[in-house]
Amino acid sequence: MVDEEKVRIMTRIASYEQKERIQEIEEGGYYESDYIRSRLFPIIWSYTVAYALLLLLIALYHLDFLTSSLSMAECRELAAAALVIYILLILVSVFLWTLHFAAGYERSQKLRKEYYGELKKLEQYYVQNREGGSE
Amino acid sequence: MTQLLVFRERMIQFYQRHARLLKLVFRFLISLLLFFAINREVGYDPALRSWYIVVGISIVGLVLPQQVLLFLAALYTTAHIxxxxxxxxxxxxxxxxxxxFVYIRFVPEHGYVILAVPLLFAIRIPYALPLLLGMVSAPVSLIPMSCGLAVYKLIQAMTVAIGTATDDTVLMxxxxxxQTFSDRELYFMIGIFGIVMVLVYCIRNSSVAYAFHMAVPIGAIANIVLFLITNFISDSRINVWQLLVQTILSAGAAYCIQFFLVVLNYSGTExxxxxxxxxxxxxxxxxxxSITTPNKHVKRFTTRLTEEEVMEEGLPIEEEDFPQSEEDI
Structure with missing residues (x-):
């Protein structure tokens, strides 16, 4: 016989175990610092590539100026300015994305609590049934 | 109003019965429209313009994950250029x-906002974008919306440059x-769309009665007023009648789309x-x-039939059915 109450609990658990949600639930088990750190590295790498592409676009735009004879001092100044802008860009983006991931971590903690609550209900259901069966 | 809600419930039931097929059909139609819009703007390659290529790419987009559509659209545009x-x-x-690398990699669903810009411009309802985003999304969607507008203006500038330039050099x-980044119209559009989107979002989330239904019309009015103000301030030379008609059509389209998006979001079968x-x-x-749809069979109850009506119905006549005198009544 199919037990409706058990199917309801298992359906809710299965709903949590949908692909995207189970990943979010598992990530809620990390420490917050590890969770945020693991996400910041791809961002830093992506933004570095994006900055390189942006520099290429800017260099193409000012190709005439760059191909004219630039002194070493001017080249060093340009390189220093590009590096400073890059560091500022990375710092600002890391700050903003940290806020975003902190909110995501809180969400995954909440989801994790709900999921384990449902698992506990199922466990209690099995215990009650076992006790009822033995009586 | 009840009729509208009943219609909505019937749509939900129909959608739930055929959800998988309908999602495929919608994705195919949107891919088709998108590639036709790209052809309209930058359709230079006659081989890529052909309808079977467009249909073929749309079918390929069905098989692959949704995020691949953005990649296909970018590749298709670049190939044309x-x-x-x-x-x-x-x-x-x-x-x-x-x-x-800057944005879409981390928020892939916002890529659809960027794709929606050329699509809505192609079907002449560009003002639906801020209205729709204000209803279904958060103000952070201003970022992909601005990117989409900038990309659209860039492609328009490319078509102008291709039409006028003689050499394929860095000068082009x-x-x-x-031309793209000195175009004031781009910044005005980003500013106005941003204001309209935030306004619609705030009204939609307010606790005022009927706020959800007032948000789109108020956003549309704000859109018209702001574009008229920029027309007055700058020398944009906007066609006012075109602005009015397109805004009304955009408001109607935005209202219909969000009606189904919000409804179907919550009616998703798992x-x-x-x-x-x-x-x-x-x-x-x-x-x-939330509302049960009526499967109603109307049955008319009458007090008594006249003799002529009974004859017409072909029913057996019994004298006691009809009052013979005033005393019977």
Missing amino acids: YYVSGMLALTAGLIFALLY YNQVIQ YLQFEDEEYYYYVKAVPKM
């Missing part, structure tokens, strides 16, 4: 790559970049599989309805 100018194709490719690239010691379970979880 490459047919006439290698330099501009390189520019387009670099800019699409830049957008991907400079001309395109200058298909689940799990097992225990005794059974395998294949569960289809269908969200409950």
